[in-house]
Amino acid sequence: KQEVTQIPAALSVPEGENLVLNCSFTDSAIYNLQWFRQDPGKGLTSLLLIQSSQREQTSGRLNASLDKSSGRSTLYIAASQPGDSATYLCAVRPGGGTYKYIFGTGTRLKVLA
Amino acid sequence: DAGVIQSPRHEVTEMGQEVTLRCKPISGHDYLFWYRQTMMRGLELLIYFNNNVPIDDSGMPEDRFSAKMPNASFSTLKIQPSEPRDSAVYFCASSPWTSGRVTYNEQFFGPGTRLTVL
Numbered sequence: 001k002q003e004v005t006q007i008p009a010a011l012s013v014p015e016g017e018n019l020v021l022n023c024s025f026t027d028s029a030i031y032n033l034q035w036f037r038q039d040p041g042k043g044l045t046s047l048l049l050i051q052s053s054q055r056e057q058t059s060g061r062l063n064a065s066l067d068k069s070s071g072r073s074t075l076y077i078a079a080s081q082p083g084d085s086a087t088y089l090c091a092v093r094p095g096g097g098t099y100k101y102i103f104g105t106g107t108r109l110k111v112l113a
Numbered sequence: 114d115a116g117v118i119q120s121p122r123h124e125v126t127e128m129g130q131e132v133t134l135r136c137k138p139i140s141g142h143d144y145l146f147w148y149r150q151t152m153m154r155g156l157e158l159l160i161y162f163n164n165n166v167p168i169d170d171s172g173m174p175e176d177r178f179s180a181k182m183p184n185a186s187f188s189t190l191k192i193q194p195s196e197p198r199d200s201a202v203y204f205c206a207s208s209p210w211t212s213g214r215v216t217y218n219e220q221f222f223g224p225g226t227r228l229t230v231l
Contacts, residue, residue, distance in 0.1 A: 036222075042224060043204060044204070046219055046221060046222075089156065091156075093218065099144060099169070099208070100172075106155070
């Protein structure tokens with residue numbers, strides 16, 4: 001059974017710092033992995049999606065990497081800003097044709113001004 | 114595009130009452146998902162549809178929950194009768210199979226419905 005873990009559960013950093021959020025999954029047979037951002041009381045906003053055949057995806061200050069063999073993905077945020085404060089979730093779509101995404105519990109990020 | 118639309122945004126009801134949550138997916142998307150989010154269990158997939166057909170409802174907690182998608186632009190999630198433990202935020206999401214600009218299988222979430230059952 002696929003399990004998705006995100007550590008740490010919470011993180012506080014000063015503005016301007018580069019940071020890495022981690023996502024681990026137990027079964028390497030995945031179809032893709034998606035990173036989301038969730039602001040308090042709001043829905044999820046898609047940040048990046050990495051197909052199983054890809055190693056990384058970039059969008060602006062965000063870079064997501066995928067290492068299927070080790071069951072890990074990282075989200076790198078460069079030059080963090082207070083506006084980056086939110087909860088970041090990763091979701092794995094397992095292989096085998098299902099669309100039954102499995103979500104991690106998220107990392108709550110606070111960027112201090 | 115207006116994005117995924119959900120209504121109502123907030124619902125407060127009493128135990129035993131019927132609750133109906135509504136979702137309008139993004140036009141042209143082939144997949145529709147219903148999720149539930151709680152502090153204790155995080156985000157859980159309840160059911161998903163492909164081209165209006167339910168594909169996997171193994172996440173639906175009990176027979177009290179039912180979901181329908183009568184057409185490509187509308188879906189409902191119904192709870193009857195509701196119980197206090199159903200209190201959560203319910204999200205609807207949709208996903209295209211493929212699109213010129215958008216990576217296929219990317220999920221787009223609605224703003225959610227916050228349900229409180231007293």
